[in-house]
Amino acid sequence: MSDVADRVRKIVVEHLNVDAEKVVEKASFIDDLGADSLDQVELVMAFEEEFSVEIPDDAAEGIQTFGDAVSFLTKAVG
Amino acid sequence: MFDLTGKRALVTGASGGIGREIAKALAAAGATVALSGTRVGALEETAGAIGRDCPILPCNLSKLDEVDKLVPAVEAAMGGLDILINNAGMTRDNLFMRMKDEEWDEVLAVNLTAAFHLNRAVLRGMTKQRFGRIIGISSVVGVMGNPGQGNYAASKAGLIGMNKALAHEVVSRNITVNSIAPGFIASAMTDELNNKQREAILSTIPAHRLGTAQEVAGCAVFLCSDAAAYITGHTLNVNGGMAMI
Numbered sequence: 001m002s003d004v005a006d007r008v009r010k011i012v013v014e015h016l017n018v019d020a021e022k023v024v025e026k027a028s029f030i031d032d033l034g035a036d037s038l039d040q041v042e043l044v045m046a047f048e049e050e051f052s053v054e055i056p057d058d059a060a061e062g063i064q065t066f067g068d069a070v071s072f073l074t075k076a077v078g
Numbered sequence: 079m080f081d082l083t084g085k086r087a088l089v090t091g092a093s094g095g096i097g098r099e100i101a102k103a104l105a106a107a108g109a110t111v112a113l114s115g116t117r118v119g120a121l122e123e124t125a126g127a128i129g130r131d132c133p134i135l136p137c138n139l140s141k142l143d144e145v146d147k148l149v150p151a152v153e154a155a156m157g158g159l160d161i162l163i164n165n166a167g168m169t170r171d172n173l174f175m176r177m178k179d180e181e182w183d184e185v186l187a188v189n190l191t192a193a194f195h196l197n198r199a200v201l202r203g204m205t206k207q208r209f210g211r212i213i214g215i216s217s218v219v220g221v222m223g224n225p226g227q228g229n230y231a232a233s234k235a236g237l238i239g240m241n242k243a244l245a246h247e248v249v250s251r252n253i254t255v256n257s258i259a260p261g262f263i264a265s266a267m268t269d270e271l272n273n274k275q276r277e278a279i280l281s282t283i284p285a286h287r288l289g290t291a292q293e294v295a296g297c298a299v300f301l302c303s304d305a306a307a308y309i310t311g312h313t314l315n316v317n318g319g320m321a322m323i
Contacts, residue, residue: 038247042205 083108091166093120261317285318
């Protein structure tokens, strides 16, 4: 697992209060990890702060799963 | 239960009237209060009346670039923000058939659009800290309407609706969003009324007197306090019985 994935997982685990093992690539924040729509916005804000990037609204809408977040942030940081 | 010690507040329109009394009342309850408005001298007077260190942040709410700098400046000055009081407001009265676009736009910009921008700006910090109190100072006119005030009534009704929508969104984060709708409150403006005008107004108020700014400020302290933690999306009517709704 990449460093980006570890940092994203840490945020998701802390914010949604879920077990790290459940945060797998295909895990949907809303459908699998119990997030509501506001959680999703807060997660994006947390990602922005952790990685010092700005995530535009249309990109944020595309971040539905853990894997989506990792791949977006890997590209954004890289 | 009504103690606000350690809480950090921003009051817009704190240069006089209701805004100044709200700032004083929040400070008296223990909060640190940042004062915003357009007249620096008047804000300094408010700070002097409070007698404690208050960040003073002048801002013209009709200019969105200034509005968008206000919350970051307040958060930098106080290390965060727990309470937002959208109090600033203006009137540009005219009968509907004569009302100019500029009169409509200006009142909506200051009374409603600025409040939207400030509400949005405080949410990041408040959701993160899992605490917030947002209060919009509306008006009985927003609930009942008033001839010559189509723009003002729309802005004040808009504030109530906006705050209800936001209340739904953020209550799960321990942020409450309420409105206060004052009736006729004694102010420099009402001091100028002649006896006939005054009597006409008083005849519509069961309490048969004007309200005081302190009576509005007390309601703001209540809504900010732990005592009101379960109240959200509410509009508190403070009008001497003028509109029992």
